Amino acid sequence: MKTNKALLIIDMQKGSFTPQTPRYDHKGVVERINTLSANFRTLKYPVFVIQHDGTGSGEFEKNTEEWENLDELEVKSEDILIDKYVNDVFYKSKLQEELIRHNVGELYVTGCATDFCVESTIQSALTKEYTITVVKDGHTTGERPNLTAQQVVEHYNWVWQGMIPTEGKIVVKPLHEILEEVTVLK
Numbered sequence: 001m002k003t004n005k006a007l008l009i010i011d012m013q014k015g016s017f018t019p020q021t022p023r024y025d026h027k028g029v030v031e032r033i034n035t036l037s038a039n040f041r042t043l044k045y046p047v048f049v050i051q052h053d054g055t056g057s058g059e060f061e062k063n064t065e066e067w068e069n070l071d072e073l074e075v076k077s078e079d080i081l082i083d084k085y086v087n088d089v090f091y092k093s094k095l096q097e098e099l100i101r102h103n104v105g106e107l108y109v110t111g112c113a114t115d116f117c118v119e120s121t122i123q124s125a126l127t128k129e130y131t132i133t134v135v136k137d138g139h140t141t142g143e144r145p146n147l148t149a150q151q152v153v154e155h156y157n158w159v160w161q162g163m164i165p166t167e168g169k170i171v172v173k174p175l176h177e178i179l180e181e182v183t184v185l186k
Contacts, residue, residue, distance in 0.1 A: 002105025005182070006046045007037055010089060010111025010118055010139075012073045013051055015059065015066025023112060023140040024149030027072075032138045032175045033110045034074045039182060041076060046102045048095065049075050050111070053083040087120035090128070099130075105168070106131045108178065110138035114156050122160060122170070129167035134160050136174045 012033065017023055037047045051067060054060035060067045062083070069075055080102075084093050099107075107130045111118050118139045125132055134157065141152050161172045 002103050004045060004102055004104045005040070005043075005106040005108060006048055006099060006102065006104040007040045007108045008048050008050060008089070008110065008121065009033055009037065009073070010050045010109070010121060011052050011084075011113065012049075012070050012111055013060065013066065014068050014070060015064075016112050017070060021142050022149075023142055024153055025137070025140055029110075029112075029138060029140045030070060030072050032135065034072075036108065036110065036135065036138065036175060036178065036182075037074060037076075037079075039179060040108075041078065043182065046098075046104065047076070047079045048082055048098070049073075049079045050082045050084050050089050050093075050095070052117070053085055084117070087117045088124045089117070089121045090124045096128070104130075106133065108133045108135060108182075110135045112140050114139045114141040115144070115152050116141075119156060122163075126163060126165050126168070126170060129165075131168035132160075132165075132170040133178060134170065134172045135178060136172045138175060 040047050052060045053062045055062050082095050089095050136157050141149050143149050157172050163170045
């Protein structure tokens, strides 16, 4: 039985947070992710920092500035770095292998962009029978043609609350509720 929890931090990279691509509640989301990741590290749960690797595409080329994580995102040496190549981080990455190695059954999901990489990863994790907690105030996106970024975030929080999981479950909770639960489970 998979007993560990893990935090996924998806695509909090400089190339996604530019003046041309402002993100909803950028500073607040980063602060909440930093708070949660510090808590996970203290409890010895793995923290996965996922970066889009667009090598060969001309965007998010590995080891370029746009590929780098945000300066204000706290990444520690014990964190597990995962390269991803499409929206779904499970696709052809080492994430699944690492989750199995760390005996992870519960995923806490944060990051950017709500309606692309966060959404795809959640959908994929559901089919792999993980229990998922979406950090309601721990993901972000940009403005879209017919919706504000805030509306997109609120919409997906609503969608995920209504998802039908396979063997696991999915819930959407704000950081303060998660911290009340996770810190008790030492």
